[in-house]
Amino acid sequence: MDPLRQSPSPCSSRPSSPKTPPCEIHGYVGIEDVLDQVKIKAMKMGFEFNIMVVGQSGLGKSTMVSTLFKSKVWKCTLPGLGMPIPQTLQLKSVTHVIEEKGVKLKLTVTDTPGFGDQINNDKCWDPILGYINEQYERYLQEEILITRQRHIPDTRVHCCVYFVPPTGHCLRPLDIELLQRLCRTVNVVPVIARADSLTLEEREAFRRRIQHNLRTHCIEVYPQKCFDEDINDRILNSKIRDRIPFAVVGSDQEYLVNGRCVLGRKTKWGIIEVENMAHCEFLLLRDLLIRSHLQDLKDITHNVHYENYRVCRLNESHVLPRGPCWVNLAPTPPGPPVAPGPSKVCRQAREDSDDDEDDY
């Protein structure tokens, strides 16, 4: 869908260095070969991508992941069918290495069965936030070792896809609570699940209402407006922001339609084609997540969310980690109170503000 585009990155193109007079090159130097070098190095090292799907059971999360990556990501088919609903929220994580045209991608998918299924769903987001923070913690511990590895394994969640049930009305309190908390820690892409139960008009109305809800509650979903680098990014991202949340349908079954074999859902009144833009917006989601914004998702996670976590963590002088895998859920900050601002660092008011001598 979207052709290759310049992915925006949360890094200033302004050099923060002494004034640099631009110089004229009179002939061939060969600087642009460095791009090839970068590419070769990247292909050799491979890529990593960690995605988390959050939503109530039965919304088609697992199917969606399988559809996105065109393979059976989960070992067992359709978890939840015939299995008892788990009493507490458990996070299941599975890692795959997939390769396409020489590009190796290590994909980690985290599922959250049992989310929002209990009678009392109070604080059901704690395990999710705990898991996300645990990944940040793991990375931080690796980073502050004296002898550290050449390439720190990146298990941080780069993107969280939130499945909104297709009620057709508006976001529910549970959704709003979770989204408010999630948006401060991770990139969130909300989608309308099982959109085949809504007509096109209902979809549009639902989408507008959800957008309105998000604005009212100051929930900044990906792509965040404050990270647009320049005018091109803003135009592109505005188009995406206009269509968020995408109305998606997932399927891993294939049917014959007009002589072509397509992924779809077969019903008595017709076949819903997953990859047909007229039927659902799955292609938009796939392009956003994989084809155009994957690097950007990783960049924002690394430069913004991880740095925010690190700042909060290193300021907690009374809580010392007791080892690489120790996770302290309780003093996890209830989300840095400031939404990512232009300086892209958590500007939390601290009691002892003369901690500027922390760098020794």
Add this chain to the structure above:
Amino acid sequence: MTSEVARHLLFQSHMPTKTTCPSSQVSDDEQKQKRENTRSLTMSGHVGFESLPDQLVNRSIQQGFCFNILCVGETGIGKSTLIDTLFNTNFADHESSHFFPHVRLKAQTYELHESNVRLKLTIVNTVGFGDQINKEESYQPVVDYIDAQFEAYLQEELKIKRSLFNYHDSRIHVCLYFISPTGHSLKTLDLLTMKSLDSKVNIIPVIAKADIISKAELQKFKIKLMSELVSSGVQIYQFPTDDETIAKINASMNGHLPFAVVGSMDEVKIGNKMVKARQYPWGVVQVENENHSDFVKLREMLICTNMEDLREQTHTRHYELYRRCKLEEMGFTDVGPENKPLSLQETYEAKRHEFYGERQRKEEEMKQMFVQRVKEKEAILKEAERELQAKFEHLKRVHQEERMKLEEKRRLLEEEIIAFSKKKATSEIYQNQSYMASGSNLKKDKDRKKISNAQVLEGGSKRASESMRAGSLVYRAQLEGESRRARESLRAGSLSYRAHPLPQH
């Protein structure tokens, strides 16, 4: 996996694209994945993430690249010219003098554009290298400079609120070491410098002004140089040979080290082209001719093929080594006394408390010292005040005595005057009576003399007493002024000492 394979086969004919895993890599990957507990998946359709490298490249383009070159070599060996030739520009630079007492480093940053790549190039030159008579300290500034760049990066990385993606990386990525074309061997200074730099930076030795050496001599010179480097244990940068695409060319270039280069920005017409060359009466040395100099090889290796690898080596090897040494020096370890993994955070906290405690202690100490000094000063000032007071008293007393004496004298004088005036009165009466007596002249004279004497005395005594009075007044005023001044200065001094902050010493 069998169901997947079956499905894959079933729909093979209908799939627009196929993806296959190269079988040669499967066994290695499988083992690695078994260790990492991951599965390898075959996809049944085109997902589209082969654009990932392009996304990465696009981000790099937007961010721009940064490259820092350090040129170490004697004055006049051709460092600036070579850099100009390498990057095909004229960086504004002038000849430097040979008379600097110490080696300095001069860094300049430029922005270069080629097609859509922005390169922020920093050239650091040594100024005055090898010019001193005593060269013992020549290489130290260079080492210090490199360490300072690492230190700056480490500081930024250890900050709580940091912005690494915004940071202008000033760490040196490559050091071009210029060897003089003596044709014999390495100079001692060169060996020493390279030995101290090889663990901190990637060194690429080049033979400068190579048009002095003939081809046969050059080969021998290169072999001699390399053997000397190897035998002294200097680790120069080896072009990486682990990636198949560039392994062959890198391996062959490794054999051509050190590169014999000629630099020139002047153009000479050869045939029908203008080429960069140096013109001599006996011929023209073309810079970009492979037979004449290794310049093209150097440019190829430095910029076109290995720039990224140089940056990576700097970051992952040299910088990590520096960081490890620095943190261990500060007392951080990864493993605690009972072999339990210690975290940096813990040690850092402990150290912070320690430092705070020490700071408190020092503050207390300083406060005590300050108080003590204030006391001392106050005592001194009081002493001085007392002394002045005593002096004042003494002077006053003296003055009083003088005054009394003067009073005494005045009284006497006045008495004398009264007595005299009485005498005068009586003598006048007598004069009138003894007009007949002729012997009154004598008496008159005597009387006159007496009168004049008395007048003189009177005048004199009056003057004396007045002057004494004036003098004593002045004297007293002076004394009082002095004592007032002394008192005021004492007061001011003690005030200032009380109000002044910590004395600096």
